[in-house]
Amino acid sequence: MAPDAPVKTSSPGALPNPVTRLVRWDVIVTALLIVVFAGGALGTPDFATSDNLSFALDDLSEIALIALPMTLLVVAAEVDLSVASVLGLSSALLGALWDAGWAIETIIPLLIIVGAIAGLVNGLLVTRLGLPSLAVTIGTLTLYRGLAYVVLGTKAVAQFPQNYADLATKTVPGTPIPYPFALFIVAAIVTAVVLHATGAGRAIFATGAQEEAAFFAGIRVKRIKLLLFVVSGVVSAFAGAIYTLRYGSARADNGLGLELAVIAAVLLGGVDFDGGRGTLGGVVAGVLLIGLLRNLLMLRDVATEIQSIVTGLLLIVSVLTPRIIAGVREARRHPRGSISASSQ
């Protein structure tokens, strides 16, 4: 392939700008989160109780956990749609092996290996064959879900040990924070440090912004992507164990459609679907906003359809707003807007 560097530096977003700094989407989402929380606490008596919040957070556990590797992938301009199917496969395996008399302590590491393999398959198809991740993971979405049904069929396995079920549902003593969410907080801090304060993080951003440029700058683009897919698989498989223990029911159809909730949270958090831009703080705010908003709407007896409409609109606004901001900024810089208008 002919190197067409120097790369087009005029692409919007490549240059920092004081205006966008002020109205960054992740800041808006965080503000929105505070508004929703305050509004809920004032207007809905059952909302800001420690009981309700701990439940709302527990309900978010898997989405929140999977959103972390998903953020890294989307920043690297890839996506993994198979996460919910890996979760389902992991749940099905957990059920089948538990039923067969295996120990939980053996099953969970095995699930992690299976998750790693699932992620590796995604990663290899994307990096070695150069296929788009959207297409690859739509395929594996179906494939892994199919495997889940092969493993457990249509039955449901229940009756998991109480101590593990407690780990998935009880809160850290003295706080309203459920254990899975505490795990998410730790994982989020680690992910934030990796993404925003290390060379690996800068490499992920560079890969997503301009893959070829990153490659010529000596970044091992493919290796990074491969690793991110593996991490995504591992986290999804682990989330499958949490999901199963939390609901007390292992089934092949567990987590059906969860990938959309994860991607929604990532996009809502202001991560650019084209890659190269986003912050982990924004994603954490996005995850919390989706979860608390849903909880609030349910407490207020808002119909399911309206809930979907609210979430959908929020998502469209979140994808649209940064573009509009970028557009306005671009228009200001080039009042006659001749050349760069084509890039949108």
Next chain:
Amino acid sequence: MLKRPMAAVALVAALAVGAAACGGTTKKSSSGDNGAAATSGAKANPNAPIKKGLKVAFLPKQVNNPYETIVDKAGIAGAKEYGGTAKEVGPSDASASSQISYLNTLIQQQQDAILIAANDPNAVCGPLKQAMSRKIAVVTYDSDAAKECRDVFINQASSEEIGRSEIKVISDLIGGKGKIAILSATANATNQNTWIGFMKDELKKPEYAGIQLVKVAYGDDDDQKSFQQTQGLLQAYPDLKGIIAPTTVGIAAAARYVSASKYKGKVQVSGLGTPNQMRKFVKDGTVSKFELWNPGDLGYLASYAAAALASGQITGAQGEKFKAGRLGERTIGADGEVILGPPTVFDKNNIDNFHF
């Protein structure tokens, strides 16, 4: 960074499995740790008046399902009769876990009674137990949860009666001979699976030796999926004689497909459906007979059972009686079950007498 990250991942994981395989929590070692049932020393007072202003919530398998809507509307009307307020909330998809969020919300709202048609008998157990420990009456209807997670189950008809009569109906329709298939709802729906169990058992009888059940397909109570599953069944088994769809969504989708295809008249569709939904297929000859209990009565009965529980008239123990408005007095049977009554068979002669 590691040179070979994949190898490292594999190594760590392998070590973890090795370490863990030496011992740990298995199904055998942990059996019996799921606490005893919540039926405690609470005493029933059959003469207690129904409390005024009871807050009652219906949580169907999914909202906007025509059948569940009828059930819940009648239940809400029942609550009005005894001076309570009732509402219907629920997920838009019939998956196991989506009911959990709603259950937890209802607990936070401190409802007096929760009525649920469980999508998975165990997945809803944790929150239901929590509700019961907070003195919220729990009634299952249509599809039961595990016994220890509810006070009373309102069964639409004896499951055995439904399962066995479905086979009788289809056998009549296909002349006692040929291949049949079942188009069910979700694979884990408690009620569907119990009926299918009795259907399979009924098929073992010598008089049904000529009937062969070739497949149980799942349409997930989704109209489009049920339609496609019907299409798939007829393509896979061109000599299929009958389809039993023990679900209102499934039977309507199956009938719609058959009525517009070359299989009309060759393949008999039966199962459980509502008269309004099936009227046109009965009139055009696609469907000759199908069954259902009165779903309105089911919701109404469940609503009264919830009120009786929440008012302390009953606790859910066998033999207790309660008054269910226009349906008269009902008695709780074994395992906290109350049976609505035998199903009604609808055909072209009687269908116009029913409007639901």
